[in-house]
Amino acid sequence: MFWLDTNQILLLTCVVLVCGAGTYLTYFHQQDTIASLGEQIEEKKQERAEIRSLRADRANAESRLQTVRRRWRTQYKVVPATISTPDIVAYLTELTKTGFQQFDVMSAGSEARDGYSVHTFNAEGKAYFTNLYQFVWTVENNRPFYRIRDLSLNYLEERETDGESGRTTMDVLVSFEMDVEAIYGAATDLPASTSPSEAGEVERLPVAKNTTSPPLPSSVVPNPAPEINPFYPLVFEKVPPNQYDRLNVESAQLLSIVDRKAVFQTGDGLQQVGEGDRVYLGRIEEVSPSEGRVVARLNRGGIVDRVEQTLGTESPLRVRNGDGPSSTDP
Numbered sequence: 001m002f003w004l005d006t007n008q009i010l011l012l013t014c015v016v017l018v019c020g021a022g023t024y025l026t027y028f029h030q031q032d033t034i035a036s037l038g039e040q041i042e043e044k045k046q047e048r049a050e051i052r053s054l055r056a057d058r059a060n061a062e063s064r065l066q067t068v069r070r071r072w073r074t075q076y077k078v079v080p081a082t083i084s085t086p087d088i089v090a091y092l093t094e095l096t097k098t099g100f101q102q103f104d105v106m107s108a109g110s111e112a113r114d115g116y117s118v119h120t121f122n123a124e125g126k127a128y129f130t131n132l133y134q135f136v137w138t139v140e141n142n143r144p145f146y147r148i149r150d151l152s153l154n155y156l157e158e159r160e161t162d163g164e165s166g167r168t169t170m171d172v173l174v175s176f177e178m179d180v181e182a183i184y185g186a187a188t189d190l191p192a193s194t195s196p197s198e199a200g201e202v203e204r205l206p207v208a209k210n211t212t213s214p215p216l217p218s219s220v221v222p223n224p225a226p227e228i229n230p231f232y233p234l235v236f237e238k239v240p241p242n243q244y245d246r247l248n249v250e251s252a253q254l255l256s257i258v259d260r261k262a263v264f265q266t267g268d269g270l271q272q273v274g275e276g277d278r279v280y281l282g283r284i285e286e287v288s289p290s291e292g293r294v295v296a297r298l299n300r301g302g303i304v305d306r307v308e309q310t311l312g313t314e315s316p317l318r319v320r321n322g323d324g325p326s327s328t329d330p
Contacts, residue, residue, distance in 0.1 A: 028264060077145045079116065079186040087183050091146075095138055099131025101173065108179070117185035120149075124177045125309050126156060132174060133226045145183035152177045155231050159241060169243040174231050236301030239281070246280040247271045249296045254309040260287050262294040262309075 086109060096103040102125035108118045126137075132153075139146045157174040242248060252264035252271070261274045262284070277284045282298035285306075292311035297304065 054198075060113070076143055079145050080184050083119060083184040085119070085180055088121060088180075091144065092123070092180065095135050096125075096127070096131075099134075099170075100125060100127040102126045105180070108210075112185075116183055116187060119182045119184065121180045121182075123180050124175075126158075126173050126175050128171075129153075129174050129229045129231045132176060132213045134224065137222060137224050139180065140223075145181060147181050147183070148181040150177075151233065155233070159238075170241050172232055175181060179197070234302050239301045242280045246278060247273055248280045249284075249294070249298070249307055249309060252309075254294055254311060256311070257287060257289045257292060257294070260289060262287050264309075 063299070089105060092103070092105060103123065104125055105121045105123045108120040108122050110117055113211045136151070138149050139148055154175045156175045158171045158173060160169050247264060247266065252266045255263045255265050255270070256265070257274075261272045264271050264273070271286050273287075274280060275284050275287050279296055279298075281300060282296055284294065286293070286295040288294075294309045295311075296307045296309055299305075
């Protein structure tokens with residue numbers, strides 16, 4: 001039979017006491033401390049994740065900053081710190097000297113926006129479409145930072161009769177309304193021009209006499225001239241007037257054909273035309289002395305027509321087939 005001596009009993013007692021004390025300290029006395037340390041570990045993990053996120057955000061911000069700086073340094077638009085109403089009006093007046101029958105502007109005031117300011121003008125008037133297109137192109141693409149908003153166009157046909165000569169003229173125009181915005185006062189923390197010559201140009205650009213073209217390849221800007229005029233009608237409501245006082249083949253009387261030239265009687269006297277000559281609404285297409293016939297091709301405001309005038313059969317100037325030579329032969 002196995003008997004424990006005194007030393008073994010003491011040793012076992014110590015082991016039991018140590019295990020019990022450790023169990024008590026671990027699961028009862030130090031439980032709050034363990035929970036607190038677990039929370040601290042979780043907080044440290046969250047802090048490490050936030051640090052990684054902040055580092056990624058910083059790298060992204062640095063990349064965006066480099067992109068913005070590169071775009072700013074390569075920009076061709078100029079944003080002055082301040083701009084005055086006379087500068088804006090002078091600039092717009094310079095651009096509308098040709099092709100505009102009316103151009104009225106009225107200031108709508110200034111407005112501060114996110115990082116810049118805008119001075120808006122309401123403009124309306126009448127102009128030829130090609131000139132208005134050139135105006136919009138220049139405003140949108142030249143170095144001064146102007147832009148067009150809410151552009152509205154309408155077809156306009158104007159006829160005017162001179163009181164003395166009685167001659168009527170016609171102009172095919174467009175009436176327009178739009179807002180012109182001048183940008184100024186951009187953020188001051190962005191890089192500025194480093195070249196003294198560029199700095200001087202910036203100060204001069206808002207003035208009308210310095211309409212510098214964009215320093216860009218033509219391939220990256222819109223076509224400066226319109227390919228078609230969408231406001232020029234294919235068919236006019238009324239036949240265009242005879243503003244150049246040309247021969248009206250339909251109302252004139254054909255008198256004779258001499259040297260392949262047709263002689264017409266008009267209210268102002270005799271007029272002589274040959275093949276290819278321009279007449280009111282078109283051209284002379286054929287002059288036939290042998291048949292005593294003159295053919296004109298006319299465009300009646302979009303409708304093409306063929307008009308024929310002949311010498312009367314009783315006219316002594318008419319040349320008949322089989323007759324001998326006469327004064328009407330070429």
